[in-house]
Amino acid sequence: MGAAQTSPEGLGAASPIDRHAFSVLAVTRRRNGHTQDQAGHIMDIPVAISARHVHLRQDTVERLFGPGYQLHARTPLSQPGQYSAVETVTLVGPHGRLEHVRVLGPPRVADQVEISRSDEIHLGLDGPVRLSGDLAGTPGIELEGPFGRVSLSQGVVCAARHIHMSPQDAQAFGVRDRDVVDVAIGGTGRDVVFGDVVIRVAPNSQLELHLDTDEGNAAGVHPGMTGYVVARNRE
């Protein structure tokens, strides 16, 4: 299994460094272009950085922007039917504010504020790392729009890193919905292997790794990059 690729050159016999683990980032660095499976399918995963954003209920949209207000689509997102809206809101936390925070559409059944841990520290909040929609026990926050202000009783999360994929992709990768994998991103000068990456399988999903801004920055990610799955963990 690639022992020749991962020879720990220069490590003496008594070295306390784990020889087995030598290879992950080294292997990533050696891979140029696409990784392919045995059938020739491309296995690299496009990486997308999710900047801070909010999902809103329709009634919350109206309380922030006015009665009967409808969001205006600005840019389609990679996941089908989703869009970045023209509208933005201001987040008001106990210790700070963040303005011009993008609203994503269409409206949902629950308000959700997805921010990075850096944002949480700026705002003075302690929202947990969660998958989208898993909002029980999360902190609330104040939202300000041009028409009004809304106090959410919950909904602030730091999005758990995840990979969107279709059932066909899941079969190709040999994974199932909710599996947890490790993903390597190399060649940036800030190479990283991210553990705790959750697989999200849904029909028509576009294959994409979603990181928050802290994670993207920690890995030196730039537009158009790809990562690749290095390990699957079922615990």
Add this chain to the structure above:
Amino acid sequence: MGAAQTSPEGLGAASPIDRHAFSVLAVTRRRNGHTQDQAGHIMDIPVAISARHVHLRQDTVERLFGPGYQLHARTPLSQPGQYSAVETVTLVGPHGRLEHVRVLGPPRVADQVEISRSDEIHLGLDGPVRLSGDLAGTPGIELEGPFGRVSLSQGVVCAARHIHMSPQDAQAFGVRDRDVVDVAIGGTGRDVVFGDVVIRVAPNSQLELHLDTDEGNAAGVHPGMTGYVVARNRE
């Protein structure tokens, strides 16, 4: 070589996932408490998060805080002789400001502003990932103090992640100054292996991995955590 520890359970023979690479984070998760070398030395590395800060020349201190002004030590840092000062400054970039940014002492021969990539985006700057002191070609920034304002022509960096260690530690780890290693941090729910971690060896240095806030957040680091070196890369 730990093959039994890293059995890729559940992966079929045709799986495209790299079996060799399965182990890094899994091994990290299995290690409870301290890693030891063959002589019984503790090999875990305490992790410290460097929040945004500035190092200043004495003349810059005086231009910001007043003629003859001396920094006041507030808290000693883990590296001998270094301290967090009572004084703070405001960073003013093309697109934003950051207030209450800590000054570290004692004064140095060059002004240096160490911020995260998230901070750079907020300020509207594009400073490179660099080791401390490697300032050629870095962007400048405006600093505001209670007495005056200083325009730096260079000095803004995103600190390259690094491990401070003594010559004795370097011998124990089997590494040299400027070596680059991979460091795993596990058990946080946001497990990460950081590549591109630079070894900095100096007499009396306290063993410590320094991450910036983006990196600490991406790994879910909390106070008192340790990481461990999983691989050494000499390229």
